[in-house]
Amino acid sequence: MPAEDTILELVQVSKSFDDLQVLTDCSLRVKKRETLVLIGPSGSGKSTLLRCINLLEPPSKGSVLFEGREISGDLRHGDKVRRDIGMVFQNFELFQHLNAVENIMLAPMKVLGMSRHDAHDLGLELLGKVHIPERADHFPDELSGGQQQRVAIARALAMRPKIMLYDEPTSALDPEMIREVLDVMTELSNEGMTTVCVTHEMGFARRAADRIVFMEDGRILEDAATEEFFGGKANERAQKFLSQILH
Amino acid sequence: MSLDLVLQYLTSQSFAHGAWITLLITVVSLLFGVIAGFIIALAQQVRFAPVKVLVTGYLWLFRGTPVLFQIIFIYNVLPSFDIRFSAFWSGVIALSLNEAAYMAEIIRSGLSSVKKGQRTAGQALGMTRLSVLRWVVLPQAARIVLPPMGNQMIGMLKTSALVSVIAVQDLLLVANQTASADFRYFEALTAAGIYYLGLTTIFMFLLATMEAALDPKLRRARATGAAGFGGLVRRIISNTKKAGADNAR
Numbered sequence: 001m002p003a004e005d006t007i008l009e010l011v012q013v014s015k016s017f018d019d020l021q022v023l024t025d026c027s028l029r030v031k032k033r034e035t036l037v038l039i040g041p042s043g044s045g046k047s048t049l050l051r052c053i054n055l056l057e058p059p060s061k062g063s064v065l066f067e068g069r070e071i072s073g074d075l076r077h078g079d080k081v082r083r084d085i086g087m088v089f090q091n092f093e094l095f096q097h098l099n100a101v102e103n104i105m106l107a108p109m110k111v112l113g114m115s116r117h118d119a120h121d122l123g124l125e126l127l128g129k130v131h132i133p134e135r136a137d138h139f140p141d142e143l144s145g146g147q148q149q150r151v152a153i154a155r156a157l158a159m160r161p162k163i164m165l166y167d168e169p170t171s172a173l174d175p176e177m178i179r180e181v182l183d184v185m186t187e188l189s190n191e192g193m194t195t196v197c198v199t200h201e202m203g204f205a206r207r208a209a210d211r212i213v214f215m216e217d218g219r220i221l222e223d224a225a226t227e228e229f230f231g232g233k234a235n236e237r238a239q240k241f242l243s244q245i246l247h
Numbered sequence: 248m249s250l251d252l253v254l255q256y257l258t259s260q261s262f263a264h265g266a267w268i269t270l271l272i273t274v275v276s277l278l279f280g281v282i283a284g285f286i287i288a289l290a291q292q293v294r295f296a297p298v299k300v301l302v303t304g305y306l307w308l309f310r311g312t313p314v315l316f317q318i319i320f321i322y323n324v325l326p327s328f329d330i331r332f333s334a335f336w337s338g339v340i341a342l343s344l345n346e347a348a349y350m351a352e353i354i355r356s357g358l359s360s361v362k363k364g365q366r367t368a369g370q371a372l373g374m375t376r377l378s379v380l381r382w383v384v385l386p387q388a389a390r391i392v393l394p395p396m397g398n399q400m401i402g403m404l405k406t407s408a409l410v411s412v413i414a415v416q417d418l419l420l421v422a423n424q425t426a427s428a429d430f431r432y433f434e435a436l437t438a439a440g441i442y443y444l445g446l447t448t449i450f451m452f453l454l455a456t457m458e459a460a461l462d463p464k465l466r467r468a469r470a471t472g473a474a475g476f477g478g479l480v481r482r483i484i485s486n487t488k489k490a491g492a493d494n495a496r
C-alpha cells in the first residue's frame with residue numbers, strides 16, 4: 001500500500017486512565033476513501049480508540065498520524081486537528097439551544113469565520129443531503145432520534161471533514177429509525193468519505209465496509225477485509241463475538 | 248393619615264434621590280457580584296490546590312457571616328489598616344463580595360447542568376475550549392441560571408437597605424429620617440414602600456424579558472408574532488408563584 005494513500009495511522013497506541021489500561025498497542029491504518037467498521041464487546045475500548053484518533057483523549061503511548069503528520073505530539077493544537085475529523089455520537093449531542101440549521105451553522109461560523117448567510121446556505125444544503133430539509137427550524141427536542149442523528153451528521157459534515165468517526169450512531173435509536181441513519185452513512189461512504197464506524201449493525205458492515213476490525217480488552221485482535229471476515233476467515237474470538245451479536 | 252403627604256414624599260427630591268441611590272447600589276453590586284461570581288465559579292473547576300483553598304476560604308468567610316457585619320467591617324474596621332472607602336463604596340464592595348459568594352454557586356450549578364457531551368460535541372467540531380464555553384455552554388447555562396439569579400437580584404434590591412447603617416443616603420435612610428423629623432412614619436414609609444415595589448416590579452419585567460430572549464422557542468414564536476406583552480405578564484406571574492423554588496427545566 002503506497003504511503004500517500006494512507007490518511008490516518010495509529011502506531012502502537014496505548015491508553016490508560018490512572019492505573020486502568022484501556023488500550024494496548026493498537027495499530028491501525030486507514031486509507032483515503034476507505035470505510036472501516038470497528039466491532040467488539042462493550043468495554044473493549046472502541047470509544048476510547050475513536051477519541052484517541054481526534055485527540056479528545058490524549059494517547060498515553062504511541063502516536064497518531066493524520067495525513068502523514070504526527071498529531072499526537074502537541075495536544076495544544078487538538079482543536080485544529082479536529083476541524084478535519086468529523087465525529088458522531090451515540091446520543092447525538094445536538095446543541096439543545098439551537099435549532100437544526102443553527103446546529104450546523106455554529107462551527108463554520110465560529111471556527112472558520114464563515115458569514116451567517118453562507119453558513120445558513122450551507123446548513124440548508126446539508127439538511128437536504130441528510131434528507132430532512134423541512135426540519136431546519138426545529139429544535140432537537142422536536143425531532144425524532146433518527147432525525148437528530150442525521151442533523152448531527154450534517155453538523156459534522158459542515159466542517160468539510162476528511163474523515164468521519166461514528167461511535168455507535170444507531171444504538172440509541174428505535175429500530176424503525178436505524179435504517180434512515182445507516183442509509184445516509186452508506187451514501188456518504190459510497191461517495192468516498194473516509195469512515196471509521198463503531199457499530200454492531202452487521203448489515204451496514206457488509207454493505208459499506210471495506211474492512212472489519214475486531215477489538216477485545218483494549219487490543220485489536222483482527223483486521224480483515226469484509227468478505228474474508230464474514231467468510232469465516234476471522235479469528236476464533238471474532239467469530240464467537242460475531243455469532244453472539246447475530247443471534 | 249394623609250395621602251397628600253404620601254404623594255408629596257413620593258415626588259420629593261430627597262425620596263427620588265434615595266431611590267436612585269438604592270437602585271445604583273443594587274445595580275453596581277449586582278454587576279460586580281455576577282462578574283466575581285463567574286470568576287469564582289470558573290476557579291472552582293481548577294484543580295490547582297492553592298486556588299481551591301482560596302475559593303473555599305472566600306465562600307466560607309462570606310457565607311458564614313452576616314452581610315450587615317461585612318458592611319460594617321469594611322466601613323469601620325478597614326480604615327484602621329489605612330484602607331478607606333466612602334460609605335457608598337464600602338456598601339457596594341460588601342454587597343458585591345457577598346453576592347459573589349452566592350452567585351458563584353448559582354453559576355457553578357448552571358455550568359454543570361450542561362452535560363459533558365455538549366462540550367465534547369463542540370470540541371469535536373474543532374471549537375476551542377473558550378469558544379465552546381461561549382457558544383455552547385453559556386447560552387444553555389444562562390437559561391438555567393436566570394430564575395435563581397433573578398431572585399438574587401430582587402433580593403439585592405431589599406438587602407441594599409442595610410447600607411443605611413453606615414449612613415448611605417439610600418431610600419430607607421431618607422424615609423426613616425424624614426419620618427422621624429416630621430413625626431410622619433406611616434406616610435414616609437408608605438412612600439418608600441411604593442418606591443421599593445415599583446423598583447421590584449421593573450426588575451421583574453426586565454427578568455421576564457431576559458428569560459424570553461433566552462428561550463429559543465419563544466424567539467421563534469416572536470418571529471411569527473405569537474408572543475407579546477401578554478406572554479411577558481404571564482411569565483412574571485408564573486415567576487412570582489414559583490419564587491425561589493425550582494430552577495429545573
Ligand SMILES: Nc1ncnc2c1ncn2[C@@H]1O[C@H](COP(=O)(O)OP(=O)(O)O)[C@@H](O)[C@H]1O
Pocket residue numbers: 017020022040041042043044045046047048049
Ligand atoms: N474517562 C474515563 N475514565 C476512566 N475510565 C474510562 C474513561 N473512559 C473509558 N473508560 C474505561 O475504559 C474502558 C473502555 O471503555 P470504552 O472505550 O467506552 O469501551 P467501548 O466503547 O468499547 O464500550 C471501560 O472499562 C471504561 O470504563
Ligand SMILES: [Mg+2]
Pocket residue numbers: 046047048167168
Ligand atoms: Mg463505546
